[in-house]
Amino acid sequence: MTKFINPGLVPTSRRNILRGSVLAGAAALTGAAVQASPRAPRMAGINRASADLYHVAGEQQSDSTAVPADLTGYTRVKMELVPPPFAPAHEQVATGGPKIIEITMETSEVLMTVDEDTGAEVWALTYNGSVxxxxxxxxxxxxxxxxxxxxxxxxxxxxxxxxASTGALGGGGLTHVYPGEETVLRWKATKAGCFTYHCAPGGAMIPYHVTHGMNGAVMVLPRDGLKDADGNPLRYDSIAYIGEQDYYLPMDENGDYRTYEAAGDDYGDSLEAMRGLIPTHSVFNGAVGALTGENALTSKVGETVLMIHNQANRDSRPHLIGGHGSYVWESSFTDPPLRDMETWFVRGGSAVAAMYTFEQPGVYAYVNHNLIEGVMLGATAHFVVEGEWDNNLMEQVVAPRAFAT
Structure with a gap:
């Protein structure tokens, strides 16, 4: 059962200040009377039923008839999580029996620069400090x-x-933690595929947290690994983990991006910006240029890369300029992969895996092929690929030159 603690046990007066400012902002935006919960800065004046839903789901677990988990045959292993765009060490084909994979994540609130050229920044709400x-x-x-x-x-x-999980709103009803708290959740991976995870405190705080970077992906591999439509094994040399993030950064009357002293201070301004449904930025891995230039992804001719693309809030259309999605799984690994896709589709609130073996050296641009977002809002990454050029695949027969009229 979810435990509601005495407000006197909640540390720091800063949270009480935040609760007052956030609730006041909610009331101003909705015209609703707002009453603070005893434990948290929840959005009582904004969609009260939705705000309470994740807590109610947690309370339902007090049912004494719940079937105890049978952990017979499981072995415990620790997985060290790593920052994106990298993937943790793992087996592509499972060895041995099922495992209980122990991981730890911390909900860090971090001031991040979104675009150095414009000075845009955000108090990102993160898991383990990354977007x-x-x-x-x-x-x-x-x-x-x-x-x-x-x-x-x-x-x-x-x-x-x-x-990827089953019950209690994806575990959202069982994992509410306030400053200074921790919780442990165990869930069984019953579906193979790529899946989104995200923060969902309740009410308007759900989109607020998601659009401030608090989302990521889980890949549940089949025990015998990835396969094509005929059952042949498919293997990759590396993973490129790309999270597409839409930001809605408030601006002042001069069109300059506002700055804030602490996480949450932008709540009222952000809700107004979010209501327009027009992002100020759509970026890969948290910021403009996070995966270009010195931060570009690297590979070699002949290497196979599994590109995992997560978008927790909006639809996206990834395209690898100069390459293809040789095999594309739109979330599920149970269905046969799509073949030789030029552009593939990521539904908002999902993650997709696409596999490609590089055949030519050079720079490949990986973009959201809504090119307004890809070029103007920041959703671009680069793969820098080393190797020998193959004129059988492409050749510049004549270099650019003037021609006679």
Missing amino acids: PGPLIICHEGDMVELTLRNPVDSMMEHNIDFH
């Missing part, structure tokens, strides 16, 4: 056991909703 949160990998039949910690100096409540 997106770290990639989690397991196999079908495994259990993921997450320790979720909210640092004592945080300003807000956080939780986690795993789209």
Whole structure:
């Protein structure tokens, strides 16, 4: 059962200040009377039923008839999560029986620069300090056991909703943690595929947290690994984990991006900006240029890369300029992969895997092929590929030159 603690046990007066400012902002935006909960800065004046839903789902677990988990045959392993665009060490084909994969994540509130050229910045709400949160990998039949910690100096409540899991709103009803708290959630990976996870405290705080970077992806591999439509094994040399993030950054009357002293201070301004449904930025891995230039992804001719693309809030259309999606799984690994896709589709609130073996050296641009977002809003990454050029695939027969009229 979800535990509601005495407000006197909630550390730091800063959270009480935040609760007052946030609730006042909610009332101003909705014209509603707002009453603070005893434990958190929840949005009581904004969609009260939705705000309470994740807590109610947690309370439902007090049912004494719940079937105890049978952990017979499971072995425990620790997975060290790593920052994106990298993937944690893992097996492509599972060995041995099912495992309980132990991971730890911390809900860090971090001031991040979104675009150095314009000075745009955001108090990002993160898992482990990165946007997106770290990639989690397991196999079908495994259990993921997450320790979720909210640092004592945080300003807000956080939780986690795993789209790959079953029950309690994806675990969102069982993982509410306030500053200084931790919780442990264990869930079974019953579906193979790529899935989003995200923070979902309740009410308007759900889109607020998601659009401030608090989302990531889980890949649940089949126990015998990836296969094509005929059952032939497919293997990759590396993973490129790309999280597409839409930001809605408030501006002042002069069109300059506003700055804020602490996480949550932008709540009222952000809600107004979000209501327009027009992002100021759509970027890969948290910021403009996060995966270009010195930060570009690298590979070699002949290497196979599995590109995992997560978008927790909006539809996206990834395209690898100069390459293809040789095999594309739109979330599920149970269905045969799509073949030789020029552009593939990521539904908002999902993650997709696409596999490609590089055949030519050079720079490949990986973009959202809504080119307004890809070029103007920041959704571009680069792969820098080393190797020998193959004129059988492409050749510049004549270099650019003037021609006679």
